[in-house]
Structure formats: structure tokens, C-alpha cells
Amino acid sequence: MRPAPGLPTSGLDAYRIDANTVRVPNLTRQDAQQRAGLLRVDSYDVVLDLTDADGGPSERTFRCRTTIAFTANRPGASTFLDVIADRFHEVSLNGRPVDVSGYEPADGIVLAELAEHNVAVIDADLLYTTNGQGLHRFVDPIDDEVYLYTQFETTDAKRMFACFDQPDLKASFTLHVTAPAHWKLLSNGAVTEVEDAGHEHSQTKTVHFATTPRMSTYITALVAGPFYEATDHHDGIDLGLYCRDSLAEHLDTDEMFTITKQGFDWYHQNFGYRYAFGKYDQVCVPEFNSGAMENAACVTMVEDYIFTSRVTSVRYERRATTILHEMAHMWFGNLVTMRWFDDLWLNESFAEWAAFIAQAQATTWTDAWTTFANAEKTWAYKQDQLPSTHPVACDIVDVEAVDVNFDGITYAKGASALKQLVAYVGLPQFLAGVRQYFTDHAFGNTTLADLLDALNATSGRELSGWARLWLKTSGVNTLSAEFELDSDGRFSSFAVIQDAPRETSPDNVLRPHRLGIGLYSYETDPDAGDQAPKLVRTHRVEVDVDGARTEIAELIGQRRPDLVLLNDDDLTYCKLRLDEHSLHTLRHGGLAALQDSLARTLCWSAAWEMVRDGKLATRHYLDLVISAAGSESVVGVVQAVNKQLLQALEMYADPDWAPAGRARFGDLALANARAAAPGSDHQLAWVHALLDTASAGEQLDFAAGLLSGEQQLEGLTVDIGLRWLIVRALVARGRAGEAEIAAVEADDPSAAGAREAATARARIPSAEAKATAWSMATQDSDLSAAVRKAVRIGFRDPWQSELLAPYTARYFAEAAEIWDRFTAENAKGIIVMLFPSWSSAIDEQTLRLADALVADTSQPAALRRLISEGRGEVARALRARTVDAAADR
Structure with a gap:
């Protein structure tokens, strides 16, 4: 390689880094503020070549030439440019070479003696990764085709092009990409021109993309490879769905397009600002580290959402939530972006709240708020009771701090707080504030104060106090009912008691709550013959609760019901403590008799939090599951409760009793699998529970019989996904080994099959297998991040404690x-x-x-x-x- 004319040669040829292990510079808030105060970035022009000398896909590096136009408000000052490069061909500022002989990725490139108007050019070889960050490179084991996609959140755009990599230095972007001719190329802008790239030995093309609106670096995107394409059109928006060609037969285009269209309709109607980024592509990509990423007009999502084996409706519902969440980001995060990561919640909490309300109001998933209470809030409650609990809007000093804040507080607690705020100010007023917020700050950056200004104006309420208590303090409050009865069994007093999170949060705060209180009673005598009693809501009040004690005068004179349910309809964010009479009702058949799915979910959640807090023994929680889970109609609740019970048996149960508890749960799972309707989601959910807990005897014999075909359940198909689950269970218990793993692997040569095999091998109950798995999970940087994760899953099998x-x-x-x-x-x-x-x-x-x-x-x-x-x-x-x-x- 010859350096560009005038460029220093020192270090240019010799510099080599490991793409999978090099960290991005740990940008501090102070440095970001100083750089944003100095610069306005106008545009990026990015030219990428993804081919090798023969015109095929390059393997380790790709070439990128970035031209950046920007202004400086203090001519003569210096700044720094972010890039993680393998070597440089040219680096210049305003036509002058820039010395990069001492370049280190953590330092970036210093640009000295800025003019008022500047043009920087960085021509370099950058690196593909296999860790899911930057420009990720994957080879499909089915057909050896190469697939590429980007993942830049939080600050990984610098792995693909040189940039000022922080959210408040927005700019327009124009991409030009050379790649093999048979590849599909996608980016934020639509394709404007395709031309022959003129490689001598093979057919290549150069694709030019339309210039984008102003946006942040972390939501820029490139997807490249021989992707399968499905297209549609809705409300003036071109829609695309993409996946690897080997998965095309499984892509559920009809349902995914339907959810997409329903989402656009709801957001357009309620947000009052049309989608701003032209076309809208969604791409299912391999080895993705998270659920999805909201790249403007080019959303990427984990290809596990392409179901190659049968799954329960829970996975379809979750996919719909993800589609709507990423779409909501087109407004919350992409159109209007947080200034710094202190306000990451302005992206994630809003997208989470918007996804669930749109799902409940615009799709077939009308019980979405039940799912929210069941899954999302449970995640938030756990995170909010850890020693690391933090406010929703928190103090983020640098990028490393934000990387660990993509958690249940930022997503689910923040969304819960917004749900509470909607109940407090009213949905029409809240949405009016959101519309004003978009209008005032389109294509800009904001802070919490900007949002509050808009909501204050439209709600007629001063919300700074609410924001201080809900968004700037940590911990979860506990609410309980305290009451007295008269001689007729009616309430003579009733109060809601609020406890501060003293043990888990330094803030020790009491918050205002908009709260529903439901009274539930049996419609018929529980002892009335064969007639199944029903527990139904007979009375409800909605009140404001504040402070340590709030008297509820509206309930005086009401007869004590069989169940008192605070936070009825799940308006607020809190832990519930059930009174003794209500808990007795639930433990003696009331949970199974409770008719409302959201009410049941709140009761399940209260019981689970009581287990975690040491207020309800694991063995009594098992009794509750045995009495009610078999009749639970919402399969997502069944799966969540089963997962929680497994965790309780592993962690919260007396170890001397836990094996007996596990055996009882395995018997329950087997009985419910056999009793469930043939082919139903409940049947599949209970089979999964059995495989998670099976320990010996009939349970393992049944699992082995399913694999061999000697056992059958009407309506249950033992497809490749279920075969892997069975093999993993049998391997972990010593009932199968390498031969069985290899047999299934031979029938599933896909990337997913390779990961399943890695998990299964890590579950082999031997010291040698654990040692190999530990080394793979913690030391082998050449493995993809997805395979290392699969190994970790198998390594820590919950029933192999002695080996661990x-x-x-x-x-x-x-x-x-x-x-x-x-x-x-x-x-x-x-x-x-x-x-x-x-x-x-x-x-x-x-x-x-x-x-x-x-x-x-x-x-x-x-x-x-x-x-x-x-x-x-x-x-x-x-x-x-x-x-x-x-x-x-």
C-alpha cells in the first residue's frame, strides 16, 4: 500500500487491531458538550467499497472514504473526530494533510486550526466485526453467502465511517456503496441510482442512496447481502421486508405488513406529524445482539422473529410489540432526539409506552396491557430493587455508564410512569402535548424540560413536581390496604398505605399515584356443588393517593369483598401487598376463579414479588401455581409464571426441599401437557415447562419418548425447534449425549442449529464439558457473540449446581x-x-x-x-x- 501524497507514512501500514475486542472511545458528557458547543455538522458523504480485489465480498476490512462538511463557531480551535480504523489512505482537513502517525482508536483524530467552514476527508480501511457492533459480517452456513448489517447504538457509527459520534451533532447523510451485483443494498435513504462498478473479474455495482434529513449518527444504517425482499405500499409509504434467502419460506409477510400498517395509522392519527423518512424497510438479520434497532427508515431486528418452528402466540405478540416499538422511535428518538444519554428515556420509555397503547387500540392484541403488566413491569420491578437502581432520567457521565442503562428502568419503568401520567392528565391532553413537542423540535435535540413545557401547556397542570418524584428518583413504592370492618362486615375505615423503598433506593421517596381500587367477590357460593364459582369485580373507585397514608372515604360502607385489589387496571407503578383475607382467597381457588385477565396478572405479580421479598414461601407459591396455572387462559401468563417458579425453585427455595418441589412441578407440567387441548398454545407451553424442569423417572421417559416417537401428544408436532429443546433437556440429565446432539445438528445445518448444538454441548454434565464451555464463553474472541451467548446459556444449567x-x-x-x-x-x-x-x-x-x-x-x-x-x-x-x-x- 502506498500512502496518499503528502501523508505521513509512520504507522499507516503496520497498524492492526482486533475488531471484535477494540472498545469505542468512552466519550464523556463534558467532552460531548464542548464539541457540540463548537461545531455544527452539515453533511456526510460516505463512499464504501465492500469488495475484494476480485470483486467478491471482502473478508476482514472494507474501504470507506468519508467527506464531512461542518462549521466551527471559533475559528482556530481544535476538535476531535471519531473513527476505528485499521489503516489510513488519506486524512485531510481543508485540503491539508492531518498527521495520524500516533493514532489510537480511543483518541480519534485531532483536527487542529479549524476554519469557520471546514471539509474533512478520511479515507481508510475499517473492520468488519462478528460481535454484533459496527458493521457485522455473517456467512450463512446453508449457502456460504455473506450478509452485512450495521448496529451503531450507542456510539458505534465510528466503526463504519469517520464521524462526530454523539446524538446532538446531527447532519444529513449520503451513501454510495460498491458491492457484488447480486446483493440487495439498503440504507436510510432510498436508492437513487445503480451503476456498474466495473470490476475486471466479476460483476459488481455501485448503489447511490438519497440524502437523508438531519439525523444522529447512531441511527444511520447499511444492510447488504443477497436478501430476500417482499414489498408493499401504505399511505404513501413504500414498505419493505427482508431476510436471508435461506429463511424466505418462513417470513410471515402478511402479518408483519399488517402490524406495520396498523402502526402507521395509529401514530399518524395520534402524533399529528407524518412519518418523516420516506420509505420504511424492516430487515431480519442474523446474530443480532438485541431485539431490534430503530435505524431511520431501515429497521433491523433479530431474525428469531422468523419462526422456523412452532411457537406460542406470545412470540407473535412480542414481535408485534417490537415492530411498533421501533416504529414509534421514528418520532421518539429519530425525529426528536435526546441531547445526551441522561434523557435516553425520551427514546426508550416513550417507544415502549407507544408500542403498547398502539397494540391495544389498533391491532388484534387488545390485551396488550395485560402483557405489559405481566412481562415489562416485572422486569422493571426487579431492576428497580437492585443496588444499582437509578432514576428514569439519570446522571450519565459517559458512554460506558449508558451502556449498562438499557434496562428495565429505562424501558419499562419509564413506560409505566408515562402510563401513570396519562391517567393523571388524560390521554387527549397528553397526546396534544406530544404533538406540540414534535412540532416544536422536529429534527432537533431535546431534554426533559422541553417535554415538560409541552405537557404543561396542554394538560393545564404544572408537572415539574410529578417529574421530580417519578423521573428523577429511584426505587419502587409498596402499596397495601389497611381497613376496619363494622359488625355487618362493611368497611368502617379504609386507607392506602404507601411505603418508601428504604432498603433498595437512596431516595426513600413517596410518590403521588392515580390508583384504581377494585373489590372482587364470588358470584356464587364457592361450595355450591359442581358449579364453578366466579370471582368478579363488584365495585371500583379511582382515587389519587399521596403520602404515607391516604384515607379512601369512597369505600366506607362497602361490604368487604373476597379480594381487595389495589392498582386495579394497573394505572400506576408499584408493588402490591395483598391483605391476609385476599391472599387466602387466592390461595384457595380464587386466582383460578378470577375472571379478568389483567386482574389475575396483577395478583400473580403481587404473589411473585412477595416470594422475592420473603413474604411468601416458595413452596406456597408452588401450591398457588398448582392450584391456578392449569386454568390460566392467557398463555403468556402461564409461561411467565412457569419461568418464575423455576427461578424460585433454583434460588429462593430451601435447597433441602427444592428437589421435591421441582419434582412436583415436573409432574404438574406433564399432567397439564397431557390435559391441554390438542395443538393448543397451552399444550406447547406446558411441554416447554416439562423440558425445563424434568428431573427423573416418568418426566424424562416422556421427553425421551417424544424424541424417539414412542410417545405422542395429539396435535403436538416434534419439529426441529422442539427436538433441540428435548435433546438439551435429556443431555443435561445424562439421558443423551454427543450422538444425539450430532444427529439433530445433521438435520439442522443452519446458524440457529449451530447455536443450539453449542448450548447442548455446554449442558453435558461433565467437568470437561463445563471447562470447554467456560473457555469458549469467556476467552475465545474469534467466536461470534451469538455463539458465545449460546454457550453461556448451556453452561449455567440451573440443575447442575455441583458441576458449577x-x-x-x-x-x-x-x-x-x-x-x-x-x-x-x-x-x-x-x-x-x-x-x-x-x-x-x-x-x-x-x-x-x-x-x-x-x-x-x-x-x-x-x-x-x-x-x-x-x-x-x-x-x-x-x-x-x-x-x-x-x-x-
Whole structure:
């Protein structure tokens, strides 16, 4: 390679980095503010060549020439430009070469002596990754075709082109990409021209894309490869759906397009600002690290949403939520963007809230708020009770701090707070404020204050106090009912008691709540022969609750019902404490008799939080599941409750009793699988529960029979997905091994099959298998992030505690090294998933080891935060185990 004329040669040819392990610079808020105060970025022109010398797909690097036009309000000043490059061909500012001989990715490129109007040119070789960040490269094992896609959130755009990589330096973008001729190329703009690139040895093309509106670097996108394409059109918007060609037969185009159209209709009607980015593509991509990404006009989503085997309706509903969530980002985040990551919730909380209200009001998923209460809020409650709890709008000093804040607080608690705000001010007033917010700040950047200004104006309420208590403080409040009865069994007094989150939050705050209180009673005598009693709502009041005690005069004189349900209809965000009479009702058939699905979900949630808080023994929670889960009509609730019970048996149960509890749950799962309607979602959900918990005897015999064909359930098809689940279960219990894994792998040569095989091999119950899995999960940077994740899933099988025992001390000894070895996003996944919370690690020694690492201030703050979270869960488990052990004494 010859350097460009006038460019210094030192370091240009020799510089080499590992794309999968190099971290992005840890941009601080202070540096970002200073750079934003100096610059206005006008445009990026990005020219990419994704081919090798023969015109085929390049393998390790690609070439990118970026031309940036920007202005500086202080001529003569200096700034820095972000890029992670393998080597440079040209770097210039206003026609003058820039010295990059001392370049380090963490420092970027210094641009000195800025003019008022500037043009920077950076021509460099950049690197593909296999870790799901930057420009990810994947080879399909089915046909050896190469697929590329970008993932830039939080600040990874610098892995594909040189840029000022922060959300408030918006600009327009124009891309030009050279690639193999048979590839589809997608970006934020529509294709404007395609020309022959003129490679001598093979057919290539150069695609030119339309210039985008002003937007942030992290939502720019490129997708490239021989993707299958489906198209449609709605309300003036060209729609595209894409997936790998080998998955095309499974792409559910009709339903996905239907949800997309329903989403656009709801958002256009309620947001009052038309979609601003032209066409709208959605691409299912391999080895994606998260659910989806809201790239403007070019959404990427995990290809697990293409269902190659049968799944329950829960997965279809979740896919619809994801589609609507990413679409909501076209307004919340893309049209109007947070200035800095302190207000990440302005993106994620709003998109989450908008997805669920649109789903409930515009699609067939009319019970979406039940799902929200069941899944999203449970996630938020757990996160909000960890030592690392933080406000929804929190203090983010640098990029590493935000990387660990894509969590249940930023998403689900924030969305819950918005749901509470809607109940407080009224939906019409709230949406009017949102419309004003979009109008005032389109294509700009905002803070919390900007949103509050709009909502104050349209709601007629001053919301700074609400925002301070709900958005700027941490922790979850607990609400309980306190009442007295007269001689006729009627309420003579009734109050809502609010407790502050003293143990888990430094803020110790009491909040205002808009609250429904439902009274539920049996319609018939519970002992009335064969007639199944029904528990129905007989009275409801909606009140404002504030402070430690709120008297509810509206309920005086009402007869005490069988169930008092605070937070009826789930208007607020809180933990519930059921009174003794209501809990007795639920434990003795009331939960199964309760007719309303959302009310049942709230009761399930209250019981689960009582288990986690040591207020309800795991064995009594198992009794509740046995009495009611079999009759639960909402399959998503069934799956969530089963998952929670499995966690309780592993972590919260007395270890001496846990095997018996597990066996009882396995028997329940087998019985319910056999009793469920043939071919129903409930049948499949209970089969999955059986495979998760099967331990011995008839349970494993049944699973083995399903695999061999000797056992059958009417309506149940043992497809490739179910075969993998069965093999994983049998392998973990020593009833299958390498031969069975290889047999299924031979029938499933896909990338998903390779991941399933990796999980299964990591579950082999031997010290050798665990040692191999640990090495793959924590040391092998050449593996894709998706395969390493699959290995981690198999490594920490919940019922192999004794095999995992040696890795408790090893985890803490190697945690800092693991953190340094991988990028922040990949390291986070390893640290969280491998934290020793298996049964044998729930002891005081684990707490001491965690305390020592957390106390080591030489370690990165993000790592110490994640360790503190794991430590908090182990401490909680120890308390719950004590309660369970004493439950029947």
C-alpha cells in the first residue's frame, strides 16, 4: 500500500487491531458538550467499497472514504473526530494533510486550526466485526453467502465511517456503496441510482442512496447481502421486508405488513406529524445482539422473529410489540432526539409506552396491557430493587455508564410512569402535548424540560413536581390496604398505605399515584356443588393517593369483598401487598376463579414479588401455581409464571426441599401437557415447562419418548425447534449425549442449529464439558457473540449446581480480565449471564467475593455496577431461602 501524497507514512501500514475486542472511545458528557458547543455538522458523504480485489465480498476490512462538511463557531480551535480504523489512505482537513502517525482508536483524530467552514476527508480501511457492533459480517452456513448489517447504538457509527459520534451533532447523510451485483443494498435513504462498478473479474455495482434529513449518527444504517425482499405500499409509504434467502419460506409477510400498517395509522392519527423518512424497510438479520434497532427508515431486528418452528402466540405478540416499538422511535428518538444519554428515556420509555397503547387500540392484541403488566413491569420491578437502581432520567457521565442503562428502568419503568401520567392528565391532553413537542423540535435535540413545557401547556397542570418524584428518583413504592370492618362486615375505615423503598433506593421517596381500587367477590357460593364459582369485580373507585397514608372515604360502607385489589387496571407503578383475607382467597381457588385477565396478572405479580421479598414461601407459591396455572387462559401468563417458579425453585427455595418441589412441578407440567387441548398454545407451553424442569423417572421417559416417537401428544408436532429443546433437556440429565446432539445438528445445518448444538454441548454434565464451555464463553474472541451467548446459556444449567461450584471463585478472579478482553456490550453479557447465582453459589462466600470486587475502585464503574446487581440477587435469595425453610415448621 502506498500512502496518499503528502501523508505521513509512520504507522499507516503496520497498524492492526482486533475488531471484535477494540472498545469505542468512552466519550464523556463534558467532552460531548464542548464539541457540540463548537461545531455544527452539515453533511456526510460516505463512499464504501465492500469488495475484494476480485470483486467478491471482502473478508476482514472494507474501504470507506468519508467527506464531512461542518462549521466551527471559533475559528482556530481544535476538535476531535471519531473513527476505528485499521489503516489510513488519506486524512485531510481543508485540503491539508492531518498527521495520524500516533493514532489510537480511543483518541480519534485531532483536527487542529479549524476554519469557520471546514471539509474533512478520511479515507481508510475499517473492520468488519462478528460481535454484533459496527458493521457485522455473517456467512450463512446453508449457502456460504455473506450478509452485512450495521448496529451503531450507542456510539458505534465510528466503526463504519469517520464521524462526530454523539446524538446532538446531527447532519444529513449520503451513501454510495460498491458491492457484488447480486446483493440487495439498503440504507436510510432510498436508492437513487445503480451503476456498474466495473470490476475486471466479476460483476459488481455501485448503489447511490438519497440524502437523508438531519439525523444522529447512531441511527444511520447499511444492510447488504443477497436478501430476500417482499414489498408493499401504505399511505404513501413504500414498505419493505427482508431476510436471508435461506429463511424466505418462513417470513410471515402478511402479518408483519399488517402490524406495520396498523402502526402507521395509529401514530399518524395520534402524533399529528407524518412519518418523516420516506420509505420504511424492516430487515431480519442474523446474530443480532438485541431485539431490534430503530435505524431511520431501515429497521433491523433479530431474525428469531422468523419462526422456523412452532411457537406460542406470545412470540407473535412480542414481535408485534417490537415492530411498533421501533416504529414509534421514528418520532421518539429519530425525529426528536435526546441531547445526551441522561434523557435516553425520551427514546426508550416513550417507544415502549407507544408500542403498547398502539397494540391495544389498533391491532388484534387488545390485551396488550395485560402483557405489559405481566412481562415489562416485572422486569422493571426487579431492576428497580437492585443496588444499582437509578432514576428514569439519570446522571450519565459517559458512554460506558449508558451502556449498562438499557434496562428495565429505562424501558419499562419509564413506560409505566408515562402510563401513570396519562391517567393523571388524560390521554387527549397528553397526546396534544406530544404533538406540540414534535412540532416544536422536529429534527432537533431535546431534554426533559422541553417535554415538560409541552405537557404543561396542554394538560393545564404544572408537572415539574410529578417529574421530580417519578423521573428523577429511584426505587419502587409498596402499596397495601389497611381497613376496619363494622359488625355487618362493611368497611368502617379504609386507607392506602404507601411505603418508601428504604432498603433498595437512596431516595426513600413517596410518590403521588392515580390508583384504581377494585373489590372482587364470588358470584356464587364457592361450595355450591359442581358449579364453578366466579370471582368478579363488584365495585371500583379511582382515587389519587399521596403520602404515607391516604384515607379512601369512597369505600366506607362497602361490604368487604373476597379480594381487595389495589392498582386495579394497573394505572400506576408499584408493588402490591395483598391483605391476609385476599391472599387466602387466592390461595384457595380464587386466582383460578378470577375472571379478568389483567386482574389475575396483577395478583400473580403481587404473589411473585412477595416470594422475592420473603413474604411468601416458595413452596406456597408452588401450591398457588398448582392450584391456578392449569386454568390460566392467557398463555403468556402461564409461561411467565412457569419461568418464575423455576427461578424460585433454583434460588429462593430451601435447597433441602427444592428437589421435591421441582419434582412436583415436573409432574404438574406433564399432567397439564397431557390435559391441554390438542395443538393448543397451552399444550406447547406446558411441554416447554416439562423440558425445563424434568428431573427423573416418568418426566424424562416422556421427553425421551417424544424424541424417539414412542410417545405422542395429539396435535403436538416434534419439529426441529422442539427436538433441540428435548435433546438439551435429556443431555443435561445424562439421558443423551454427543450422538444425539450430532444427529439433530445433521438435520439442522443452519446458524440457529449451530447455536443450539453449542448450548447442548455446554449442558453435558461433565467437568470437561463445563471447562470447554467456560473457555469458549469467556476467552475465545474469534467466536461470534451469538455463539458465545449460546454457550453461556448451556453452561449455567440451573440443575447442575455441583458441576458449577468450582466456577464461583473463578468468576470473581477473572471478571476484570473478561471485562478488558471484550467490547463493553459483549463483556456485559458475559458478566451478567455467568454471575454465580446457581444454587451452590447462594452463600455468604459469594457475597464476600462480590463485595471485594465492588469495593475495588480501580475497576471500571460499569463492571462494579453489574457485580453489585448479581450480589443483590444472591442476598435476596438467601433471605427468601430462610423464609422457605421455616414455612412448614
